[in-house]
Amino acid sequence: xxxxxxxxxxxxxxxxxxxxxxxxxxxxxxxxxxxxxxxxxxxxxxxxxxxxxxxxxxxxxxxxxxxxxxxxxxxxxxxxxxxxxxxxxxxxxxxxxxxxxxxxxxxxxxxxxxxxxxxxxxxxxxxxxxxxxxxxxxxxxxxxxxxxxxxxxxxxxxxxxxxxxxxxxxxxxxxxxxxxxxxxxxxxxxxxxxxxxxxxxxxxxxxxxxxxxxxxxxxxxxxxxxxxxxxxxxxxxxxxxxxxxxxxxxxxxxxxxxxxxxxxxxxxxxxxxxxxxxxxxxxxxxxxxxxxxxxxxxxxxxxxxxxxxxxxxxxxxxxxxxxxxxxxxxxxxxxxxxxxxxxxxxxxxxxxxxxxxxxxxxxxxxxxxxxxxxxxxxxxxxxxxxxxxxxxxxxxxxxxxxxxxxxxxxxxxxxxxxxxxxxxxxxxxxxxxxxxxxxxxxxxxxxxxxxxxxxxxxxxxxxxxxxxxxxxxxxxxxxxxxxxxxxxxxxxxxxxxxxxxxxxxxxxxxxxxxxxxxxxxxxxxxxxxxxxxxxxxxxxxxxxxxxxxxxxxxxxxxxxxxxxxxxxxxxxxxxxxxxxxxxxxxxxx
Amino acid sequence: xxxxxxxxxxxxxxxxxxxxxxxxxxxxxxxxxxxxxxxxxxxxxxxxxxxxxxxxxxxxxxxxxxxxxxxxxxxxxxxxxxxxxxxxxxxxxxxxxxxxxxxxxxxxxxxxxxxxxxxxxxxxxxxxxxxxxxxxxxxxxxxxxxxxxxxxxxxxxxxxxxxxxxxxxxxxxxxxxxxxxxxxxxxxxxxxx
Numbered sequence: 001x002x003x004x005x006x007x008x009x010x011x012x013x014x015x016x017x018x019x020x021x022x023x024x025x026x027x028x029x030x031x032x033x034x035x036x037x038x039x040x041x042x043x044x045x046x047x048x049x050x051x052x053x054x055x056x057x058x059x060x061x062x063x064x065x066x067x068x069x070x071x072x073x074x075x076x077x078x079x080x081x082x083x084x085x086x087x088x089x090x091x092x093x094x095x096x097x098x099x100x101x102x103x104x105x106x107x108x109x110x111x112x113x114x115x116x117x118x119x120x121x122x123x124x125x126x127x128x129x130x131x132x133x134x135x136x137x138x139x140x141x142x143x144x145x146x147x148x149x150x151x152x153x154x155x156x157x158x159x160x161x162x163x164x165x166x167x168x169x170x171x172x173x174x175x176x177x178x179x180x181x182x183x184x185x186x187x188x189x190x191x192x193x194x195x196x197x198x199x200x201x202x203x204x205x206x207x208x209x210x211x212x213x214x215x216x217x218x219x220x221x222x223x224x225x226x227x228x229x230x231x232x233x234x235x236x237x238x239x240x241x242x243x244x245x246x247x248x249x250x251x252x253x254x255x256x257x258x259x260x261x262x263x264x265x266x267x268x269x270x271x272x273x274x275x276x277x278x279x280x281x282x283x284x285x286x287x288x289x290x291x292x293x294x295x296x297x298x299x300x301x302x303x304x305x306x307x308x309x310x311x312x313x314x315x316x317x318x319x320x321x322x323x324x325x326x327x328x329x330x331x332x333x334x335x336x337x338x339x340x341x342x343x344x345x346x347x348x349x350x351x352x353x354x355x356x357x358x359x360x361x362x363x364x365x366x367x368x369x370x371x372x373x374x375x376x377x378x379x380x381x382x383x384x385x386x387x388x389x390x391x392x393x394x395x396x397x398x399x400x401x402x403x404x405x406x407x408x409x410x411x412x413x414x415x416x417x418x419x420x421x422x423x424x425x426x427x428x429x430x431x432x433x434x435x436x437x438x439x440x441x442x443x444x445x446x447x448x449x450x451x452x453x454x455x456x457x458x459x460x461x462x463x464x465x466x467x468x469x470x471x472x473x474x475x476x477x478x479x480x481x482x483x484x485x486x487x488x489x490x491x492x493x494x495x496x497x498x499x500x501x502x503x504x505x506x507x508x509x510x511x512x513x514x515x516x517x518x519x520x521x522x523x524x525x526x527x528x529x530x531x532x533x534x535x536x537x538x539x540x541x542x543x544x545x546x547x548x549x550x551x552x553x554x555x556x557x558x559x560x561x562x563x564x565x566x567x568x569x570x571x572x573x574x575x576x577x578x579x580x581x582x583x584x585x586x587x588x589x
Numbered sequence: 590x591x592x593x594x595x596x597x598x599x600x601x602x603x604x605x606x607x608x609x610x611x612x613x614x615x616x617x618x619x620x621x622x623x624x625x626x627x628x629x630x631x632x633x634x635x636x637x638x639x640x641x642x643x644x645x646x647x648x649x650x651x652x653x654x655x656x657x658x659x660x661x662x663x664x665x666x667x668x669x670x671x672x673x674x675x676x677x678x679x680x681x682x683x684x685x686x687x688x689x690x691x692x693x694x695x696x697x698x699x700x701x702x703x704x705x706x707x708x709x710x711x712x713x714x715x716x717x718x719x720x721x722x723x724x725x726x727x728x729x730x731x732x733x734x735x736x737x738x739x740x741x742x743x744x745x746x747x748x749x750x751x752x753x754x755x756x757x758x759x760x761x762x763x764x765x766x767x768x769x770x771x772x773x774x775x776x777x778x779x780x781x782x
Contacts, residue, residue, distance in 0.1 A: 002619070004615050004616065004619050004625055004627070110630045111630070134626070134653070162630065163628060163653055163654065166628060166629060166630060167626060167627060167628040167653035167654075168615060168625070168626065168627040168628075168653075169624075169625065169626045169627075169650075169653065170619065170624060170625060239653070242651045242652045242653065243651075243652050245651040245652075246651040246652040246656065247656075311654060311656070311657060312652050312654070312656035312657065312659075313656055313657030313658070316656075323657075323658075324656070324657060324658030324659060324679065325658065325680075326657065326658045326676050326677075327658075327675045327676050327678060327680070327714055328676065329672055329673065329675050329676055329710075329714075330704065330710075332669055332672065332673050332704060333669070333693045333695045333696055333701045333703070333704075334693065334695065335602065335637070335638055335639040335669075335670070335693040335694075336638055336693075336694065337603065337636035337637055337638035338636055338637045338638075338694055339636065340636065340637075365636070368636065371694075373698060538699065541697070541698045541699065544694060544697075544698065546637055546694070546697065548697060549692055549696075549697045550696075550697060550698060550699030552699060552702070558699065
């Protein structure tokens with residue numbers, strides 16, 4: 001049957017068809033929808049892990065137990081999972097327990113903090129990597145990845161990019177394999193206990209495996225030579241293959257389905273058949289440098305950008321082809337993303353700005369606290385870093401500035417890797433303030449449950465972690481929970497804790513307005529601006545709420561207006577109005 | 590079937606239902622027997638930012654994104670985003686734009702003004718354009734929330750695909766209880782000249 005699926009949906013389908021029993025992930029754009037789609041198949045035990053390292057460890061355990069397992073994450077998630085990954089390469093997988101690790105990279109940084117090229121991880125960890133070019137290949141390569149994993153006793157990377165994960169194309173569906181052996185305990189400590197004595201021997205196995213894969217790759221159908229005009233030959237993979245076919249339809253192509261290890265002889269043969277050889281790849285010169293190291297003349301980053309994603313237009317430009325003349329339009333106001341109306345983070349960032357805090361930020365919706373008019377974030381590096389960095393800052397700053405340091409982190413990010421930072425801060429007696437923005441959900445990636453939300457990925461009730469109790473158990477003496485929508489309470493709490501020369505934690509206690517589960521979020525009464533009372537002072541505009549609009553033509557010097565369809569009745573704006581001009585709307589929507 | 594690939598761009602503001610409309614387009618082209626590709630960015634863009642979705646169909650489609658300056662049809666859900674996206678179109682392209690203005694943050698805060706006369710500017714650059722009062726026509730059809738389907742009807746009229754495939758795709762993608770009003774809204778959009 002034919003269906004049109006996104007790359008992520010196709011990977012989920014491929015994992016199902018491959019007989020996968022366990023799927024585990026931490027959400028991260030553009031990888032999130034793989035696990036969200038896999039829950040359609042009750043045969044698969046799917047779960048959100050606290051972080052990517054734990055997700056991979058769960059996958060390894062399932063593999064060693066003898067079941068096929070898939071673990072998915074965004075590119076930077078592999079940084080977190082790198083520790084088990086590198087040694088997993090040595091142990092190999094369990095008997096009949098293929099393990100596939102999906103890394104979803106994000107060239108152009110559509111929704112990420114960097115654009116690292118995770119093909120480098122394949123080479124670094126000596127793990128084979130497949131790279132599909134569309135959804136059909138996402139499904140087929142996922143199944144093939146499990147076969148390779150078991151045949152060569154290795155974990156296998158499946159690498160996508162945003163344009164593969166989030167593009168849809170036509171896919172042919174198959175059936176789930178049957179007859180895979182049932183999991184059972186297999187003891188083999190010499191292979192699975194990586195003490196130096198065992199690991200030394202395994203390193204040789206890894207090197208032999210890579211050599212064998214490179215040789216066998218020359219005859220794998222996923223590494224395919226397409227001979228057309230011999231003047232130009234292009235080595236390419238992933239979405240770049242599609243751009244090559246779009247822009248240079250006559251060129252000969254060596255399409256690599258496996259980007260590590262490279263099939264050396266196949267590359268030599270292809271190079272010998274074409275006049276000029278190019279590598280077309282996004283980000284790093286990963287293939288190019290290896291081809292050059294083989295002593296083959298090839299053109300790559302001399303004409304192609306390292307930064308950003310490729311597009312048909314950029315490829316056209318690189319090859320000196322005539323470019324389309326583009327229509328020009330007038331400069332327009334930008335439209336950046338914004339926190340939602342009623343978002344519980346808004347009042348916190350307004351207050352941090354007012355108190356001139358130095359905000360050590362983290363990854364989540366609240367990173368938008370950086371945007372004007374809230375403008376209350378000073379650093380953001382990676383998941384969980386806010387607390388450790390705050391602790392480092394207070395070690396060096398003079399006492400008056402030390403007070404200004406506040407770490408801000410979401411509930412899911414705190415449990416991901418922030419909690420380790422807090423343990424360190426308590427242990428080493430760092431006097432910074434930590435605010436945990438507990439909105440009961442992993443919001444930015446599209447509202448996924450987490451260990452504090454009280455539900456699992458399979459929508460089963462679960463023990464929600466008690467964040468205040470957790471902080472106290474770590475040893476934080478000053479833990480307080482506040483209503484972030486009450487600006488007076490918010491300012492009092494943050495001011496007092498900033499003054500305190502000890503580790504303290506403030507937990508905000510209001511849910512994300514987008515949570516659909518019954519009884520979690522209830523909107524307040526819609527507000528409206530009383531025109532006669534509004535003096536046009538603009539105080540309510542300082543929180544940047546999308547429901548509040550400045551109407552320059554209203555009244556003598558303009559007035560504010562609240563869109564009743566957008567307002568969630570959080571009441572933060574009315575607390576800023578000195579003239580009591582913002583009141584509950586008379587006509588409920 | 591010609592080898593030519595048709596390039597459609599759907600643009601608007603996060604939360605407007607652009608992704609569902611793009612799904613219905615893709616499903617229609619698949620039903621009509623074409624190869625289809627669709628691409629968009631999730632994540633940050635959902636928080637009220639600009640959204641662009643690419644849908645391409647033809648005998649064989651390679652790139653999932655529309656090559657720069659090769660858009661054949663613009664399906665605009667918001668006026669300023671429609672105007673912004675004109676740079677993606679080829680000369681003489683068709684524009685179907687919703688007559689709806691959503692103020693971006695800088696305009697909400699009174700730091701910039703929403704640009705004036707955008708409809709006229711679009712029509713000047715792309716004479717084959719139609720501005721649709723999606724909201725009002727949807728209210729006439731029975732529900733303001735079917736505005737996107739009115740626009741879809743107007744788009745469908747400008748693509749050479751049999752009506753039955755559109756109707757089948759809508760039936761597949763729209764919840765049952767909203768089907769009647771959506772079919773009505775689609776017919777309204779299709780009747781626009």
